[in-house]
Amino acid sequence: MEAFALWTSAEAAQATQGSTDGFWTAGGVSIDSRSTGFGDLFVALRGPNFDGHVFVADALAKGAAAALVDRMPETLPPGANLLKVKDTFQALNDLAGAARQRCGAKVIGITGSVGKTSTKEMLRHVLSRQGATHATVGNLNNHWGVPLTLARMPVDSRFALIEMGMNHANEIAPLSRLARPHIAMVTAVEAVHLENFGSVEEIADAKAEIFAGLQVDGVAILNRDNPHFERLAAAARAAGAAEVIGFGEHPEAQARLVKFASHSSCSCVAAEILGQPLTFKIGAPGRHWVLNALGVLATAHIAGADLAEAGMALADVTAPKGRGEQHSLPWRDGGSVDLIDDSYNASPPSMLAAFAVLAMARPSAARGRRIAVLGDMLELGGRAEEAHAALAAGLVREKIDLVFAAGPLMRALYDALPPQMRGHHAVNSTELLQPLRRAIRSGDVLLVKGSHGSRMDRIVEDLLTPAPQPRAANGW
Ligand SMILES: Nc1ncnc2c1ncn2[C@@H]1O[C@H](COP(=O)(O)OP(=O)(O)OP(=O)(O)O)[C@@H](O)[C@H]1O
Ligand SMILES: [Mg+2]
Structure with a gap:
C-alpha cells in the first residue's frame, strides 16, 4: 500500500536543497526511530547525547521511506533511500517552511x-x-x-x-x-x-x-x-x-x-x-x-x-491522559476508588486548579475521603520550597482530607500541613507507593499530580494495574 504523499522525493529535495537518487514518497516525518512509522521520512537530528544517524538503519528497517542525513550512516540496508543535505536541523526547518508556504x-x-x-x-x-x-x-x-x-x-x-x-x-x-x-x-x-x-x-x-x-x-x-x-x-x-x-x-x-x-x-x-x-x-x-x-x-x-x-x-471533551483524566478502579475491599490522573505536569497555578477539581469530586462512599498525592514541582528556581509550602493554604481551603507527598521539595509542603492532613511523605514516588496503597480504602477519591520529572505517573500506572489474584492455597 502506498502511503499518502506528504512529501515526494522531488519536493523534499527541492525544499531542503538536498539530493536524492531514488524516487520515493513519504506519508509522514519522524525524528525518533522508536516511533518511526511505515512510509515516514526519518530525519537524523543530532542532540547533546546522541546522533540520529546511528538510528537510520533502524528507522529504515521499520519501513521508513527515506532518511534525511548530513553524513553517511555507518550501517545502511541495500537500496536505502537517502536525502543528503548540508545540515539536518536546517533541513527540517526548510521542510517546515515549505509545508507552511504551500x-x-x-x-x-x-x-x-x-x-x-x-x-x-x-x-x-x-x-x-x-x-x-x-x-x-x-x-x-x-x-x-x-x-x-x-x-x-x-x-x-x-x-x-x-x-x-x-x-x-x-x-x-x-x-x-x-x-x-x-x-x-x-x-x-x-x-x-x-x-x-x-x-x-x-x-x-x-x-x-x-x-x-x-x-x-x-x-x-x-x-x-x-x-x-x-x-x-x-x-x-x-x-x-x-x-x-x-x-x-x-x-x-x-x-x-x-x-x-x-x-x-x-x-x-x-x-x-x-x-x-x-x-x-x-x-x-x-x-x-x-x-x-x-x-x-x-x-x-x-x-x-x-x-x-x-x-x-x-x-x-475529556481531560487528556496525565492532565486530569478520570478513572474508577475496583478496590480490594469490593468497592471502588476514583482516580484523577494529573501526573504529567505541575506548577503552582495548575496545582490550585487541580485541588479545586478534587474538592468538587464526590466520593462514591460516605466514608470516602479526598486525597491529594503530590510530587515535586520542578523548574521553580530559588523560591521552590516557599512555593511548595504555600500550597498548604490551598489544600486547607479546599478541605482536602489527606495529603501523600513525594520528593524533597514536597517535604516543605508536608511540614506546613496541619497534622491531621498528613498521610505520608517519601523521598520519591516509588517509595510512596506502599504507604499510599495501605491507606486507600474504597470510596476514596485520589488526585495524583506532580511535574513529569517527579514520576508520579508510576503511582498512576501501579494503581491502574489490576492486583494479581491471590493464589489458591494449593496453588504451589
Ligand atoms: N488555565 C489553566 N490554569 C491553571 N491550570 C491549568 C490551566 N489549563 C490547564 N491547566 C492544568 O495545568 C497542567 C498542565 O497543563 P498542560 O499540559 O495543558 O500545560 P502546558 O502549558 O502544555 O505545559 P508544558 O509546559 O508541559 O507544555 C494540567 O494539570 C492542566 O490541567
Ligand atoms: Mg504542553
Whole structure:
C-alpha cells in the first residue's frame, strides 16, 4: 500500500536543497526511530547525547521511506533511500517552511505558562469536526517539535494548531517566524519556569515573542483576567496585530464568562463570545477548563469555524491522559476508588486548579475521603520550597482530607500541613507507593499530580494495574 504523499522525493529535495537518487514518497516525518512509522521520512537530528544517524538503519528497517542525513550512516540496508543535505536541523526547518508556504490552513499558534496542551487538544477536538485539522502531537512544542509539526502538515489542512513552548527568552520568536500564525493565543502568564527568568514580566515578554511571526491582519487571543494582559496586548499591537481579543471573567473580555456551574465531571457554562450568547457544557471538570474553553471558542470563531457547533462539541471533551483524566478502579475491599490522573505536569497555578477539581469530586462512599498525592514541582528556581509550602493554604481551603507527598521539595509542603492532613511523605514516588496503597480504602477519591520529572505517573500506572489474584492455597 502506498502511503499518502506528504512529501515526494522531488519536493523534499527541492525544499531542503538536498539530493536524492531514488524516487520515493513519504506519508509522514519522524525524528525518533522508536516511533518511526511505515512510509515516514526519518530525519537524523543530532542532540547533546546522541546522533540520529546511528538510528537510520533502524528507522529504515521499520519501513521508513527515506532518511534525511548530513553524513553517511555507518550501517545502511541495500537500496536505502537517502536525502543528503548540508545540515539536518536546517533541513527540517526548510521542510517546515515549505509545508507552511504551500498550505492554506488557518494557522493558530498557542503558548502560555500553563494550559497550552490542554487548550490545543480542546481546539483540535472542536475544529476537527469542522475541517481537516493538523496539530502538534502531544507536547512536541520546542525547537524540534515545532518544525517537525509543520513538516508533517498535510497540504489540505484547514486548521493548524501549533503549540510553542520555551524555557528561555528568544526561543519562541524563531518558532513563530517559522509557523507564521494567523492567530496567536497566550493561555496565561504565570511564575513557572522561573528558573531562567528574573521576573514574571520577563516571562510575559518571552511569551509575547509569539507575535513575532503573526501574519498581516493577525489576531491575538489573550487571557483578559491575567495581570499581564495589558503588557501582552501592547506587544501584540506593536507587532502589528489587527485585533486583540480577551477571554475570561473580566467585564471587558470579548469572550466573556457570564456564569457557570461546576460538577464533578463537567461544567455548564453561559458565555458571550464576540457578541453572541452561548450556553454549553464541557465534559471535563474545573474552572480552568471553563476559562480555556472561552479562548478556544474565540479562536474557533476567528478561524472561521461555526461557533454554535464548536460550543456543542465541547460537551464530549475529556481531560487528556496525565492532565486530569478520570478513572474508577475496583478496590480490594469490593468497592471502588476514583482516580484523577494529573501526573504529567505541575506548577503552582495548575496545582490550585487541580485541588479545586478534587474538592468538587464526590466520593462514591460516605466514608470516602479526598486525597491529594503530590510530587515535586520542578523548574521553580530559588523560591521552590516557599512555593511548595504555600500550597498548604490551598489544600486547607479546599478541605482536602489527606495529603501523600513525594520528593524533597514536597517535604516543605508536608511540614506546613496541619497534622491531621498528613498521610505520608517519601523521598520519591516509588517509595510512596506502599504507604499510599495501605491507606486507600474504597470510596476514596485520589488526585495524583506532580511535574513529569517527579514520576508520579508510576503511582498512576501501579494503581491502574489490576492486583494479581491471590493464589489458591494449593496453588504451589
Ligand atoms: N488555565 C489553566 N490554569 C491553571 N491550570 C491549568 C490551566 N489549563 C490547564 N491547566 C492544568 O495545568 C497542567 C498542565 O497543563 P498542560 O499540559 O495543558 O500545560 P502546558 O502549558 O502544555 O505545559 P508544558 O509546559 O508541559 O507544555 C494540567 O494539570 C492542566 O490541567
Ligand atoms: Mg504542553
